[in-house]
Amino acid sequence: MYQRKKRRPVAEINVVPYIDVMLVLLIIFMATAPLITHGVKVELPKMEQSELVESKDAPPIVISINAEGKYFASIGIDPEEPMDAIDIAAQVKLALDKEPLTPVMLKGDGRVSYQEVLLLMDFLKRAGVPSVGLMTESFEK
Incomplete structure (x- = not known):
């Protein structure tokens, strides 16, 4: 008789x-990691009243955008004259x-287009601004 081997x-x-x-998963994470790091670093302001830390040597640079989308800067020849983002x-x-430690603050009208704010922030990033602070008004007014 033939006997099978037991496996x-x-x-x-x-x-x-x-x-x-x-x-x-490694390939997916390697492909998506560079996409996460892109963007503008922004220091979001608090909604409560907070004090702006000012240096005696370097007052902050305030860039304003009015409701029509015109840009104004607190530096330059005439702060009341509109300028291009460039x-x-x-x-x-x-x-x-x-003065590299000068803070840069962005003050935009509530009715201004979000695209205008992003365009200005992109120009500032390309100019080497490390961070941009956003100015708000408190609810108490």
């Missing part, structure tokens, strides 16, 4: 599928070259 159960785990899953970025870059 012993294999006590090993096949890890190949786990390695495949890990490699796919000109403001150039003026801010010159001011930061002289």
Whole structure:
């Protein structure tokens, strides 16, 4: 009579599928990591009244946007004259070259287009501004 060999159960785990899953996850994380780091660093203001820490040597640079989308800067020849975003970025870059710790604050009208604010922040980022503070009014008024 023919006698079959009894097969012993294999006590090993096949890890190949786990390695495949890990490699796919690694590729996904490597592809999405650079997308997460893009953007403008912004110091969001608190809604309660907070004091602005001012340096005696360098008062903050305040850039304003009115409801029509015109830009104004507290630096330059005439703070009351509207300027282009490129000109403001150039003026801010010159001011930061002289005094690198000068804070830059953005003061926008509530009715101004969000696109205008982002456009100005992009120009400021390209000019080398490390962070931009956003100015608000308190609810008490």
